[in-house]
Amino acid sequence: MIDKTRLKERVLELVRIDSLSRKERAIALRLKEILETLGGTVYIDDAGTAVGGEVGNLVAHFDGNVAGAEPMLLSAHMDTVAPGEGVVPVVEGDVIRSDGRTVLGGDDKSGLAIILEVLQAMREEALPHGHIDVVFTICEEVGLLGARHLDLGLVRAKTGLVLDSDSIGFLITKAPAANLLEFEVHGLEAHAGICPERGISAIQVAAQGIAAMRLGRIDEDTTANLGLVSGGTAVNIVPNRVTLTGEVRSHDEEKLERQTQAMLACLRDAAAGATLELDGRLHEVRVESRISRSYDRMDVSAETVIVQRVHEAARNLGLAVDTVAKGGGCDANVLNKRGLQVANLASGMRDIHTVHEWLDVNDLVTAARIIHEVVRLEGCGAS
Secondary structure, eight states: OHHHHHHHHHHHHHHSOBBBBTHHHHHHHHHHHHHHTTTTTTEEOOOOHTTSSSSEEEEEEEESSTTTTTOOEEEEOBBOOOSSSSSOEEEETTEEEOOSSSSHHHHHHHHHHHHHHHHHHHHTTOOOOOEEEEEEESOOGSSHHHHHTGGGGOOOOEEEEEEEOOOTTTTEEOOEEEEEEEEEEEOOOOTTOOOGGGOOOOOHHHHHHHHHOEEOOSEEEEEEEEEEEOSSSSSSSEOOOOEEEEEEEEESSSHHHHHHHHHHHHHHHHHOOOOOETTTTTEEOEEEEEEEEEEEEEEOOTTTTTHHHHHHHHHHHHHOEEEESOOOOOHHHHHHTTTTTEEEEEEOOBBBBBBTTTTHHHHHHOOOHHHHHHHHHHTTTTT
């Protein structure tokens, strides 16, 4: 059975190991050691080389003991966001918090710990099961890069679960596609104190364009954000360049494209109104854009085996699990695009990407119990 005390201790161990994106070697080596102790055969792929990181994705094979049972994937990511170095967890009963200086790292060390606990419980009980493939990815937080470069030749399973979401009681089957937006606005530099009228402030033009944009919640399917702004060289120089970086997410491809182009149009309109004739020459503001797909949408049918298994497992345990659409992307987006059928089961992380992050160990126990029951049902061939 799932051991709450052991699960809690595992979370506390993992959050203390630094693992920023592209710096996951220390936690990868520790997880490799644990997985091998539990009987897994562990591989490390070449994704780290592809993304400029210290280590690749971990793939562990746990061979089944039931003939004919379908292989199952269990996955979580190893990396955390900044500030995530030197994490000091604070324990208040069953609640584990950050000490307020860093994130806790429950995103996604809650998922890692849950999977490890399920594997250990399976081993202790000699639970009947098919092949289990465990995938612990790198660089999820910087564009799902680990999943993008995962060596699928090491993965036997075609269906399974990613553990990477917040509130317990939800199975995410739909998630948006996202575009990464990078805009550069080029103006004209001039001395800001002596002759500012001979310059065109790229920052001012960009600000006018931003002011015209619809940002935040656009509709029930779509969100948009500009998260990074950089430019200028000195306070006494009219800035000739500013860079804006943002994103658009949507469950609807047409809306995604429409919002992306609307944001670009706002900048171009602002640029068109900021020309300057100087010494017989017309100076125009130039807008450069780089738009790339961060990840594609996820849409897992309610009729797929993994979704049905999770609902059946929850019913057997007297729990309720609702299938939902969420606004965040995760490795499941990429894995589904690459031909697997993978849903995202909530792992209990709260207030993620903030220094107020926390976990309730009881939530992790609940998620572990559901997965344990899913594995048991697969092994039993239940329908």
